[in-house]
Each structure stands twice: as C-alpha cells, then as structure tokens.
Amino acid sequence: MTDIAIRNALVLDGTGNPAMEADIGIEGDRITQVGDVGPAKQEINANGLHVSPGFIDTHSHDDGAFFRHPGMAFKLAQGVTTVVAGNCGFSAIPADPNLDSARASGGILAGVAGEFTDLDGYFEAVAKGNPAINNMMLVGHNTVRTLALGYEKRSPTSAEMTKMKDHVRTAFDQGACGFSTGLIYRPGRWSETEEVIELAALANPYNALYTTHMRNEGDGLLEAVDETLRIGTEGNIHVHISHHKSAGRANWGKIRQSLDKVDAALAKGQRITLDVYPYTAGSGRMIEYFNLDNINRDLAEVIRIASCPAFRDYEGKMAVDIATAENADVTQIIHKILTAPKGDRTLCIHFIIDEADVETNLAHKDMMVGSDGIPDLNGQPHPRLFGTFPRVLGHYVRERGILSLPEAVRRMTSLSAETFGMTDRGQVKPGYFADLVMFDPESIIDTATYDDPKQEPAGINLVMVNGRIALQDGQHTRAGSGKMLRFRK
Numbered sequence: 001m002t003d004i005a006i007r008n009a010l011v012l013d014g015t016g017n018p019a020m021e022a023d024i025g026i027e028g029d030r031i032t033q034v035g036d037v038g039p040a041k042q043e044i045n046a047n048g049l050h051v052s053p054g055f056i057d058t059h060s061h062d063d064g065a066f067f068r069h070p071g072m073a074f075k076l077a078q079g080v081t082t083v084v085a086g087n088c089g090f091s092a093i094p095a096d097p098n099l100d101s102a103r104a105s106g107g108i109l110a111g112v113a114g115e116f117t118d119l120d121g122y123f124e125a126v127a128k129g130n131p132a133i134n135n136m137m138l139v140g141h142n143t144v145r146t147l148a149l150g151y152e153k154r155s156p157t158s159a160e161m162t163k164m165k166d167h168v169r170t171a172f173d174q175g176a177c178g179f180s181t182g183l184i185y186r187p188g189r190w191s192e193t194e195e196v197i198e199l200a201a202l203a204n205p206y207n208a209l210y211t212t213h214m215r216n217e218g219d220g221l222l223e224a225v226d227e228t229l230r231i232g233t234e235g236n237i238h239v240h241i242s243h244h245k246s247a248g249r250a251n252w253g254k255i256r257q258s259l260d261k262v263d264a265a266l267a268k269g270q271r272i273t274l275d276v277y278p279y280t281a282g283s284g285r286m287i288e289y290f291n292l293d294n295i296n297r298d299l300a301e302v303i304r305i306a307s308c309p310a311f312r313d314y315e316g317k318m319a320v321d322i323a324t325a326e327n328a329d330v331t332q333i334i335h336k337i338l339t340a341p342k343g344d345r346t347l348c349i350h351f352i353i354d355e356a357d358v359e360t361n362l363a364h365k366d367m368m369v370g371s372d373g374i375p376d377l378n379g380q381p382h383p384r385l386f387g388t389f390p391r392v393l394g395h396y397v398r399e400r401g402i403l404s405l406p407e408a409v410r411r412m413t414s415l416s417a418e419t420f421g422m423t424d425r426g427q428v429k430p431g432y433f434a435d436l437v438m439f440d441p442e443s444i445i446d447t448a449t450y451d452d453p454k455q456e457p458a459g460i461n462l463v464m465v466n467g468r469i470a471l472q473d474g475q476h477t478r479a480g481s482g483k484m485l486r487f488r489k
C-alpha cells in the first residue's frame, strides 16, 4: 500500500508545464504515482494548494552549516530541499588536518572541528548529524590552491599543479558536481587564466561543471565574462556563472551586454547557465573588498555591517551612520573594523546592484536561483539567507510578473537538478525522489528584511525531503532525512 497520498493538489511538475489537478502517491523515499492514488497509510489534503518539486539552491555556502545547524531551518522554511555547497572557490573539502581549515575554506569551516580530508569523509561526517536537507558539493579552487601553495602570490610550480589536480580529481571521483572559482578572492585572484583552464578542464571526462564567481563583477564585468567563456571553450566544459550582477552605479545596465555575450555563445553551441539572488545588495567577508592602504569611499558609503566579532554594536548599522555617531570619516570606520582583533571575520552587506538588473537577470531563460546566503546566524545576516525563493515567487512572479509561476519553478527545480547532475530529482514524476514543497502562490512571500533578517517566509505549508515530512504548518519536524548527493550525468 502507498505510504503517503497527497490529495487535491495543483501539481507543478517542475518542467515548466502549467499546474494540473492530481494526487501524489509516495512509497519510501520515492514518488510512485501522480494522478489517481488508491488508499494510503497517511493522507495529506492539499486543499487546492500547489505542490512542486523542492527548491534547489544552486548557490550556497552551507558546507559548515550542515555541522552547526543540521536542521537547516533557514533553507527548509523556504521550501529548499537541496543545496549546492562549495561555491566561490571555497569548499569544506579537501581539508588538511595540519592546516588552518578556516583559512583554506574561506571561513566556511571556522569553529568546525572536522576529522575529514576528502568528500567521502565530509559526507560521512555530515550524515552523522542527520541533516534536514540534501547536499551536493563543488570542489573549490581557493581551497585546493591554499592546500598546495598557501597564500603565495604567484603561479604554482608543476609539482604544486599536480597536487591541485590530484585534489580536484579525487573530489570528482567521489561525486563532486563541479569545480568552483572565486577569482576576486585570495588566493584565486593571483591565478592566471591558464591555471584555471587546466584545472577546470578536469571536469570534462566527468561531464561536470565549472562554476565561477568571476574575476570582476563591476568595471571589468565584460572582460570577466570573456575570460569565463574562454575557460569553458578551451576546457570543453559547461560553465555556470554565479550570482550574475553588475556591481556599482557606474556599471548598472551593463548586465544586458553581459547576457548578450552569453546568448551569443549559447547560439554557437557553448554550454552556459547562470544564477542570481533576488536582492540589490551583495554580502561577504569585508576584508576581501577593501585595500587597507586606500579604502574605497564609494564602496564604504554603501556598506552595512552584518556580523562583526570586534564590534557587536555595529551589527545592522550602515558604516556612514557609525561614522556620524563617532564623528569620524566613513573610511576610518572601515579601517578600524578591519584592523581590530578578528576584524577579518567581519561580514558586510553592500548595496551595489540596480533593481532593474535583477529583473533583467530573472527574465533570462537559463537563469537559476541561488541564495548566496552566508549562514552566520550571529549578527544581522543578509535577508537572502532566509528569503530568496519565496521572494522570487511572491515578489517577482506574483507582484511584478517578470516570469510565470511554472517557469520560475522550472528554474528552481528541474533545470538546476539536470545542470548539477542530481539523479531523479527536480520533478514531480513517478520514480523520482519525494522532495516536495506545498505552497500558496497567492500568499507566498519573504518576510526577512535587512532590519529583521532572521524571519521564516510565509505561504509555505509543507516541505517533504526524501519522502519524510520535514516542515508542516510552520513546525520543523527534525525528520533529518537529507542525503549527501553524488553527481551523475
């Protein structure tokens, strides 16, 4: 007999098809029927709500959060059932127990005492905590480079290159879905394009991805897109551009030219996809955005402090307001924070993106949704950590009409699952894993704001992960049914 029947649902199957009335039958961790379902041990009445595949967050930094917060409430409450971690060149793996893992992972593993060195070990360690959602991993360039040559501002020797390649190949052998770079960050920013091509090309025999936080997202955006397309062509690999944006007022609107380059390459047969977060502010480690000898005033003026171990009372405040209160210049405030003890752990939010560019991005057919949320629950994090997916469906689909509901769901589910090689996920279809979200398209909305960011969204009634109910009517059930996913394409 069927374990669970979800009845009276409007099913969005994830492929872009319009919603259709159907029941969904589930046995164990899989969907067994979509249509008429006989008697079941457990009945769930959807009462006409929509049911779609669980959302896939293609851009997460949750590698360490799986240890710190295995309940992953900030993702689950958004309807997210799977994340891709290891983005922007920083990944939990590989890890060298003799090195500072927090540094090699770009802070992702700060405070997490890992016993693992590779993906198999990491997955085993995460699974012990019974995580609420599924995890697929990338292997990060900054991390492997730090393991091979530390923070040296030079190209790797051939021995170091061999070491880096061994790490990347091992990760692919164990099921990583791609190789990620963060070419604005240290130490990735010191690498030549040729180094990246050589490493990214290792994805080819696995049919895996190259994902990138490009070398420049502002004045040099178009050149950075050219570099990315070249890496894809010369490495003969699928490239995925992370959090596509045009940063800084002087560059607003350039997103159109950037997408034109992508479209021209797509027309020539190159494999390219992208993701975006639905907000006009970025967020990250503040030390990476400033030169201490010459603090950029334009940037300082749009900085908000998210998390600041040195000055907790600055959290949630704009740097300009702190400067006014302390009768100081805004550049002095940035300098003071970054040079204080633990100042390098400061996370900031920077208002650098144009709203029109967010909409242009979301209108592109190969644009997925990635939160880029940084799961530091101390301080006042960027609201994207809690609000990304409901914000797309509530604000950009319902209120703004930028894309249709079935299309938005496709780009949060089947497109992401296919691209990132998640077997039997991303569709409501017999034989597929029962990762499902039940929501009301008329009321779904993010409630997290910059002033009050740790708020779970509204309009999501139920989330199921691998056939187990993980969230129902606002209650996290702690079913712990998430799985560690290995790439297969």
Ligand SMILES: [Zn+2]
Pocket (backbone or CB within 6 Å): 087, 088, 182, 213, 242, 243
């Ligand atoms: Zn990034």
